[in-house]
Amino acid sequence: MKKLFNSLMLVLLIAAIFVFYEEMKSTRINANDLANEYSKNKIEADNKYLQKEIEVKGTVKGFYELSDINNVLQLKTDSSGVNIYCIFPDSLEESSDINFQPGDDVLLNGTCLGIDRFKSFEGLKIEIKRINK
Numbered sequence: 001m002k003k004l005f006n007s008l009m010l011v012l013l014i015a016a017i018f019v020f021y022e023e024m025k026s027t028r029i030n031a032n033d034l035a036n037e038y039s040k041n042k043i044e045a046d047n048k049y050l051q052k053e054i055e056v057k058g059t060v061k062g063f064y065e066l067s068d069i070n071n072v073l074q075l076k077t078d079s080s081g082v083n084i085y086c087i088f089p090d091s092l093e094e095s096s097d098i099n100f101q102p103g104d105d106v107l108l109n110g111t112c113l114g115i116d117r118f119k120s121f122e123g124l125k126i127e128i129k130r131i132n133k
Helices: 002-024 031-040 042-049 090-095
Strands: 027-030 053-064 072-075 084-087 105-114 124-132
Touching: 027 031, 031 042, 031 053, 031 084, 031 124, 042 105, 053 084, 053 124, 084 105
Parallel strands: 027 053, 084 124
Antiparallel strands: 053 072, 053 105, 072 084, 105 124
16 A cells, blocks of 8 residues: 555656646747737737746847847847847846847846737837847
């Protein structure tokens, strides 16, 4: 009976670790595909990405130092009509050499903030947690 109990506990532990890993793992997506999903159906895209950790691969369109919020990196998107703006938190600005030029390829991890946050500029916003050229 004790072996059965231990086996059952081991199976439950493995299942819990698997569920935790699936919840914590980032969704990987190309910047154009992300912009297209938001362009086609904002509600469905919000259900899939909003407030979730995502990994986005894209090309720099511009880098802006804005006075009302932190530095912002804009990713190139096709003609979907949705711009993607990646916001640097203070901690990342202070700890890294921020030097991005138009045309640089980047891979970033961050939290999707959706389209409605930060009305000072129109588009999809991502709060950057980690970025690589």
